[in-house]
Amino acid sequence: MSHEVLKGKKVRIETLGCRSNLYESEAIASALEAYGAVIVKESLFDVAIINSCTVTQEADRKSRQLIRKLKRFSPAARIVVCGCWAQKSTEDEAKALGIDALVGNRMKSRIPEILINLLDESEEKRLIVERRSLQYCEKWDDLLLAKPHFHTRAFVKVQDGCSRSCSYCIIPSVRGRPVSRPLESAVKEVKTLVANGCKEVVLTGIQLGFYGKDIGSTLADLVESLSDINGLERIRFGSIEPFGIDRDLVYRLASISKLCPHFHLPLQSGDDRVLEAMSRGYASLDFARVISWFREAFGDDVHIGTDIIVGFPGETDEMFKNTLSLVESLAFGRIHVFPYSARKGTRAYALKSDLTKERIHERVKEAILLRDRLLDRYARRWIGKNVSVLVEESTCCIVEGLTPHFLRVKANGSAMQNEVVKVFVNSAEDGNLYGIIL
Ligand code: SF4
Numbered sequence: 001m002s003h004e005v006l007k008g009k010k011v012r013i014e015t016l017g018c019r020s021n022l023y024e025s026e027a028i029a030s031a032l033e034a035y036g037a038v039i040v041k042e043s044l045f046d047v048a049i050i051n052s053c054t055v056t057q058e059a060d061r062k063s064r065q066l067i068r069k070l071k072r073f074s075p076a077a078r079i080v081v082c083g084c085w086a087q088k089s090t091e092d093e094a095k096a097l098g099i100d101a102l103v104g105n106r107m108k109s110r111i112p113e114i115l116i117n118l119l120d121e122s123e124e125k126r127l128i129v130e131r132r133s134l135q136y137c138e139k140w141d142d143l144l145l146a147k148p149h150f151h152t153r154a155f156v157k158v159q160d161g162c163s164r165s166c167s168y169c170i171i172p173s174v175r176g177r178p179v180s181r182p183l184e185s186a187v188k189e190v191k192t193l194v195a196n197g198c199k200e201v202v203l204t205g206i207q208l209g210f211y212g213k214d215i216g217s218t219l220a221d222l223v224e225s226l227s228d229i230n231g232l233e234r235i236r237f238g239s240i241e242p243f244g245i246d247r248d249l250v251y252r253l254a255s256i257s258k259l260c261p262h263f264h265l266p267l268q269s270g271d272d273r274v275l276e277a278m279s280r281g282y283a284s285l286d287f288a289r290v291i292s293w294f295r296e297a298f299g300d301d302v303h304i305g306t307d308i309i310v311g312f313p314g315e316t317d318e319m320f321k322n323t324l325s326l327v328e329s330l331a332f333g334r335i336h337v338f339p340y341s342a343r344k345g346t347r348a349y350a351l352k353s354d355l356t357k358e359r360i361h362e363r364v365k366e367a368i369l370l371r372d373r374l375l376d377r378y379a380r381r382w383i384g385k386n387v388s389v390l391v392e393e394s395t396c397c398i399v400e401g402l403t404p405h406f407l408r409v410k411a412n413g414s415a416m417q418n419e420v421v422k423v424f425v426n427s428a429e430d431g432n433l434y435g436i437i438l
Contacts, residue, residue, distance in 0.1 A: 134176025
């Protein structure tokens with residue numbers, strides 16, 4: 001059966017989870033469009049592809065819920081589930097949900113072939129399972145994104161997998177060991193994206209800081225190569241764990257003008273006893289040192305964001321206060337606050353906790369108050385300054401987009417989507433900037 005069978009087929013792609021999943025879904029869309037399939041958002045489709053997530057029990061529930069919903073929308077459609085939930089779910093569960101194909105991580109480039117088999121009426125209808133153990137897998141799943149479908153900026157995945165074992169995290173068991181994308185493949189993809197009008201790429205990975213360690217390269221080598229691409233205006237990092245980052249790397253990155261001075265480094269806790277219980281592998285002072293390198297190298301305007309988990313088993317009021325004071329002292333901008341949620345299959349799942357839901361909720365509220373105050377403080381430093389904005393949305397007299405420092409701007413004036421404009425900032429509110437196009 002040839003690729004012809006994909007021609008004109010309506011494919012709906014839904015994505016849960018992280019930016020790596022977002023990239024993979026966009027690249028799957030590119031691959032299927034190349035065979036003549038049509039990517040749709042409507043409720044009638046021939047094939048649904050769900051790029052699933054399993055980072056929390058809630059993510060599992062949402063993955064199952066989405067499968068049921070799409071099955072209800074188009075009962076005759078083929079249902080393909082890929083990603084982290086698909087990497088670990090059982091075949092019985094898949095059959096019970098009416099799934100036609102389960103595609104594990106690092107197998108997503110196989111999806112066009114799998115769809116051809118699924119759509120081949122002469123084939124006996126059975127659950128197709130394409131997965132492999134990722135424990136020793138060092139293969140890169142070479143997807144190629146031609147143009148972003150759902151965003152102005154393009155997410156570009158350059159690294160996968162993780163060799164750490166944070167006690168609350170299930171990701172290494174479903175994403176496997178660290179593997180880096182060949183540098184040439186990343187450069188080729190970004191050249192294609194720029195040729196298709198893309199101005200900004202967001203590099204993503206599970207362990208971005210580890211990029212290149214398995215292929216004799218470094219993250220700085222990659223960013224330098226990408227910055228040589230004419231027409232590319234901005235290179236941004238998605239979330240980057242503090243591991244694998246040293247002072248030299250930070251200074252090399254700071255010398256690359258196209259790299260956006262915005263870094264999101266998950267801290268998770270500011271208390272050393274909680275960090276130990278999380279097996280994060282660093283103490284609060286180590287983390288603070290990494291942050292100081294970024295401030296030294298990129299200057300005070302650098303935007304540093306972070307993630308914190310509130311309510312980890314054993315976290316006392318005093319430990320929680322240590323987190324808040326470290327967060328305050330490191331002057332973060334954007335902070336993501338997560339209430340701890342026990343995840344079956346992780347070591348932390350067995351930890352006893354006498355923290356009630358209400359107590360965790362109170363701490364989350366307190367952390368959010370700090371989050372809003374710090375983001376507002378960071379945003380206000382731009383009042384009275386000119387910033388460059390990559391326009392994502394524009395109406396007749398208002399444009400909206402992001403600065404290199406990852407602040408959202410609404411500005412009076414007119415410009416085209418995907419244009420980079422200069423804006424004078426005259427106010428800030430709730431972490432957003434307001435101004436006029438110069
Ligand atoms: S570094 Fe820790 S939290 Fe991040 S993916 Fe690896 S195990 Fe999970």
